Amino acid sequence: MSTTPGSGRSSSKAQSQTNALGGAIRAKNSMATDKSRSFNLVVCGTDLVTDGWIFSDFLGFAMLFKEHEADAQLLTCFPTEQHMDCQSHKFYQQIAADRLKSKVQQWIWERMFQARPGDVVNIVLLCHGNRDGDFSLGNSWLKAVDLANSLSSYRDGVQVNLFSSACHSGHLARAIAKTKQTNRYVSVAAEPKKLSYAVRTRSGRWRSGRWANAFVTGALGIVDPGTNMTAPVTIADHENWIQTKLRKVSAKSPTMNPIFHSDISPTTSLKDLLFRISEPAEPITPPRSIEWPKITAIVQDVVSRGISSWALDSQSQSSDLILPPSALATANRELSLCNTELGFPPDLGVFTSLSTIHPEWKGILANLYWRSFRQVLMLEIFLTLLRKGLVNLECLTAPIDLYNPTTSTFDVAVAISRFSLLMEDSEKAFRGKLPLQSTEWSTDIEWLATMILRSRADISDVLNVIKNLGLLGTFDKESFRENDDLYADDEIRYDDDPTFTPSADKASSVKNNVFGFWLPHGLSGDSSTFLSQLQQCLDRAAAIESAYKLLEPVPVGLLILSIDLFIENPRSLDELPSDESSADSKTSACINDPEPTECLPLAGLTD
Known part of the structure; x- marks a missing residue:
């Protein structure tokens, strides 16, 4: 035992930002x-x-x-x-x-x-x-x-x-x-x-x-x-x-x-x-109408049927004839953003089906829906980290090379992937239990990892926030210890982010997107344009959800990820580089550090 001496933001604004996310994430006091x-x-x-x-x-x-x-x-x-x-x-x-x-x-x-x-x-x-x-x-x-x-x-x-x-x-x-x-x-x-x-x-x-x-x-x-x-x-x-x-x-x-x-x-x-709050924390009010993948047996059954269930009843009937036009248009719009010739393993199941005479459109849409809900979770985690001051908005202004994550990005993504929901998804993918998916998909995790590194956030703090939030399930610390070289060194080093370039105002190139990936990056440094582009990302997510609801008995409701968060937090917008600032000054603001001298210990992660 020891006895030692120690060596605002307004609540109304904080509450309005919380409401903008669709409800407060609070932990329940377990009195049972x-x-x-x-x-x-x-x-x-x-x-x-x-x-x-x-x-x-x-x-x-x-x-x-x-x-x-x-x-x-x-x-x-x-x-x-x-x-x-x-x-x-x-x-x-x-x-x-x-x-x-x-x-x-x-x-x-x-x-x-x-x-x-x-x-x-x-x-x-x-x-x-x-x-x-x-x-x-x-x-x-x-x-x-x-x-x-x-x-x-x-x-x-x-x-x-x-x-x-x-x-x-x-x-x-x-x-x-x-x-x-x-x-x-x-x-x-x-x-x-x-x-x-x-x-x-x-x-x-x-x-x-x-x-x-x-x-x-x-x-x-x-x-x-x-x-x-x-x-x-x-x-x-x-x-x-x-x-x-x-x-x-x-x-x-x-x-x-x-x-x-x-x-x-x-x-x-x-x-x-x-x-005496039980961990992980549980949401009192769901931030959206559907909690993936916990919503109901309906959604789990629909998305987990596997590739074979999406085969057409009749080879003579064109699949697009049984799809609502708007749903088919959503799938085609997402496919049009991809380069189908890159051979990116996580996308090959979808692209292989697309190359057949009768593409399995229901399977394509189910895969799209699964990826979209994964991204909803990542965006919600990002917004929580933003409210806690662990990440910043400027990180969204730089584009990401979705196919070539940096070594540090990979390391942080590995740490995040040790949460139970993501581990279960990975196992389902490798076992063919997700439609048109035969390998794990981690682009969404790498996006979050990139934002964490760009903000120079303490990884232990981030993992604890994710754990307490509870959206990704429980953290498998033993798996992390046993299987990852990252933990053996007990540190993560910051390194240069080659994806942060002077062309940060340009959105990621068409024909160079991972299938169904809508999380924001490469947004404009101008505040008004930034908000508009962010809304376009959220609109894509809402369109994917709406398209899938036309096919399956998914409960009615809207995807609630309101842009009002940024409108209600003008200070965060002030931190964004203005359209008059140079790209070089923006580049050096929070990303590039030529000397990877700072280390992040992971020992503080609580069980």
């Missing part, structure tokens, strides 16, 4: 089993009308637990009636100042009997603290030593987390360390002999505590515009986030060194620590 329960207490200990900034911290933590669907006991003695006219529909419990301490102690005592091994208990104290390490709860004091000792009666295996914004709150970390209790985590604002400071906005009002602001924004993954910070995934990530946020203040502001105490692994998932 005893081992996944969480008990949460948030206390605002001040009854002084001038301490509105502490009550603001209280509201921030309340939002944090609400966002993760975790029930919390919210206790406050702050005189809200002197700040707010409306006192109805309170989501917190107003406690008299002379009763708050006993109410807190009662809650802690009751949880002692309720919490069982595997549960988590979170206690958040937002209040003033004195030099002796006492916490001001209403008009009484709760000693740090007494609080620490009271927790020693909890059952072994119960994870207890303590958080406080109080001055001198480092005393609590010391007190916990001295008791030698296990399964304890402490994150507090100040060293034992230091104060905890507030944040003042441009209007001159004190809005919140600096530590609480950093803690909550990190736990919610709210990244400030114009920064290169990454939303925390692990405990270590979150601690680093808090330290970084507390350092990024005016030079005239006092220094704050947060204190952390823990006897658990720093690579533990932050959400698991706080909320």
Whole structure:
């Protein structure tokens, strides 16, 4: 065990961007089993009308637990009636100042009997603290030593987390360390002999505590515009986030060194620590009408019938006569973008059928539909990484050589391909269980890998985001360890991306596209043209889905991947090179690095 000192984006805009993607991707708090329960207490200990900034911290933590669907006991003695006219529909419990301490102690005592091994208990104290390490709860004091000792009666295996914004709150970390209790985590604002400071906005009002602001924004993954910070995934990530946020203040502001105490692994998932959230995360609202390949047995059966089922009933009947004209037109439009003479193995099944007297058009469309849904997942992952600040939009302005991925692109694609959905697809393809597909298709994975490398994102962070998102299934770490030279070296090196050329404003050449590949690349550096070209990519995806629905009993619905994300995020558009900027300056912005000196460790990937 150790006790060590630490060496906005608006929520409405963040929510609008989330809605633009068709729904929030949130993790469910699994309350179905005893081992996944969480008990949460948030206390605002001040009854002084001038301490509105502490009550603001209280509201921030309340939002944090609400966002993760975790029930919390919210206790406050702050005189809200002197700040707010409306006192109805309170989501917190107003406690008299002379009763708050006993109410807190009662809650802690009751949880002692309720919490069982595997549960988590979170206690958040937002209040003033004195030099002796006492916490001001209403008009009484709760000693740090007494609080620490009271927790020693909890059952072994119960994870207890303590958080406080109080001055001198480092005393609590010391007190916990001295008791030698296990399964304890402490994150507090100040060293034992230091104060905890507030944040003042441009209007001159004190809005919140600096530590609480950093803690909550990190736990919610709210990244400030114009920064290169990454939303925390692990405990270590979150601690680093808090330290970084507390350092990024005016030079005239006092220094704050947060204190952390823990006897658990720093690579533990932050959400698991706080909320006992089961991984992988599940979408509350599907971002589109069809989840591939989990939607229903209908879609799985339709797409997995294999080549033989697409043979025509009669050799004398032309296949295009039984296809709706619009569906046939969609297939032909996608085929017209391809060079059928390149001998690209993943496309040969489709092209071989195309060369026969009676092409298996239903099989071609099924293959097209399968590829399109794979790309939907990759684009959704890209947009999630974009929101978390791991990738940037400028990467889409460079074309990609779809047939010749770089060595680093291949390595990163191999890592991504170790998710269960992609491994299952690969096995189906090699076994002839996907229509007109006899080998794996990974162009979509290599597209995502290219964007990750161009953004110089940390691969461990990316893989953890993908794992938590859950769209690609579970990550097979053992397969990754056993089969890939990439993991043997324990690093991925950045290298030059030869596909980033001065002709970045030109879209990828016609007759040089992989069959059915519509993911955006080579878009214009001009913002308005960029949006138009991006919409064309999404229109192709929607057309493929619509064409396939004309043939098979696929549920009615639209593909929801709204371009509104970019419209609602003008800052991201400002980062794009303007049409007046030179191609050379754009080339050097985020891609080319003549010296491959930076390495990306993979050891941080959590199980």
